[in-house]
Amino acid sequence: MVVALSALAAVLPAAAASASTSSLKWRLTETGSTAQFRGLAPVSSRVAWVAGSAGTVLRTVDGGRSWANVSPPGASGLLFRDIEAFDSRTALALSIGNGAASRVYATRDGGRTWTETFRNEDEAAFYDCMTFLDRRHGLALSDPVDGKFRILATDDGGRSWAVRPTQGMPDALAGEFAFAASGTCLVSAAGKAMFATGGGAVSRVFTSRDGGRSWSVTSTPVPSGPSAGIYSLAVRPSGEAIAVGGDYAAPTSAPDGAAYLHGRTWKIARTVPGEYRSGSAWASHGLALAVGPTGSDYSRDGGRTWKRFDTGAFDAVECTADGSCWASGPTGRVARLTH
Template identity: 75%
Template sequence: MTLQRKLSIVVAGLAVVASTAGFTHGTPHWQLSDTGTTARFRGLAPVSDKVAWVAGSAGTILRTTNGGRSWQSVGPADAAALQFRDIEAFDARSAVALTIGNGPDSRLYTTNDAGRTWTETFRNDDPNAFYDCVTFLDRRHGLALSDPVDGKFRILATSDGGQTWAVRSPAGMPAALDGEFAFAASGTCLVSAAGQAWFATGGGAASRVFTSTNGGHTWAATATPIPSGPSAGIYSLAFRDRTHGLAVGGDYATPEAAPAGAAHLRGRTWIVSRTVPGEYRSGAAWTGHGPVALAVGPTGSDLTTDAGKTWKRFDTGSFDAVLCASDGACWASGEQGRVAELSWR
């Protein structure tokens, strides 16, 4: 084969990847924002390429409406001692945020005026409950996930956009494994798409994915091949619809080694990726461009263009969470106030 022919094949291949990703040229690159804080942002809620919310340590919530050129501190005044781990935003004015911890440290707040005021709409009164993540199936119907209480994961539900919450009956929840729990690492241990909800676990003998098709009333559990242990399992799920799912994780205690830390859904079976990130990843997100998705963790970011079958590193910076808005804008957040929007260069 001639050199010219080889170059033609390479160029054609790159064009296919770029077309699949919905872009005309370039490689992915994180464009960092100056947030003016050192808070760690594990909660992330992008609305568009201009509007995004982040939530994190020391009760910090920030909001931008100009693509990250400037950020406003909009957290609840009474939450300075709490740790936000998830935030769900409906638009530039409305959001629901979750703090974590045993007992009353697990709370939910809502705002409808761009964070000028917040209402505490739920405070956990069970010392054995620890809420990890929250998701909304639509603007009114949402679910929050707690680690097991009396041997079963607990689901909290709202049908009025987060104004009121009620604990679901445990009757429809399978029993938890010994030591099993969820990871409050990036707000994506509980996710939803197309009216369905999923949550991921670790800590026990196997990492599992739980699925509900009826608003969180009943759940079915499926074992996955991602290794599980005291600090290992699935840290993040991403679904673009009911049949295309991604799971990433590893062991937070050994972030530089996760030999089977990524899987994708084939039918109803989870399959380890042929090429994995190889290191602990705490967040994953579909970009909205077909089979293209992202994964992030404290040691770098990875891209897949084949729905999770293979992954390739494109950045070595530290992030905890990644999500993409409906307009295709992708954002990441993490330690030391790091927030970035994805660009292509």
């Protein structure tokens, strides 16, 4: 989701910064769906899109009071895991899977019509997530092909896509991959893109400052394994970044499952959520959020300490420039954050 997070402080009154975070609550909305929504793209306090299982895409333009099913025709066999939206009319949805199961659909009329703008033809590729640096320039991430992560790029707002050469991509580790859990394994802010991994000997974060043409990589202390690693990143225009994860096969135990970027070094949070978390986001005035199947947590100190505030199941969380935060997850669950 492309939002000016740096504008949040100007949008929200200063008193909001001192509001008690103990009053944070999710207010569920009635979506009328039982899909699992791992793709989430709020635009404002009124407009939001969600995408999920069985090719389902929903949109609200009234703050979640009502939702319209705007799913692409013929997509019921697909798993949407990411959606990026710019306004109430323009959005792109990414489905995942090997080969042709990985696709990108675009709408520019609020979901009344969709165009398939990319279909993966390489059986070795598996696309996990995408991000837009601005309205024209976007990236999508595939698990390694021939030993390197693959980057798909667009410079026309998603109307067309091309696979980037891999000369600027460091080698992947044995068993290393990204997690298609919440659409936030690949994120961007202020022209910088980052993606996170797991599966290998260590979890790592890759960073690009030239639109995804070249990447540097940094190891992190977040534990990694066959189903463990960093599931979600959140980055601010200032460069401040957090990472959350764990092991989805052991959701109630995630020691060292959250980290923050200190200079160029990732450090484990002093107090972690302690359980698997699949989504993270920056809100306003230094507030950060993390969600997973066993609950939601907040941090007021840049991800150094976390505290639980909800025990409901969510997969994804995102916040917007007008200060609204949304979460989505299993059995059609979509909620807005209240104070």
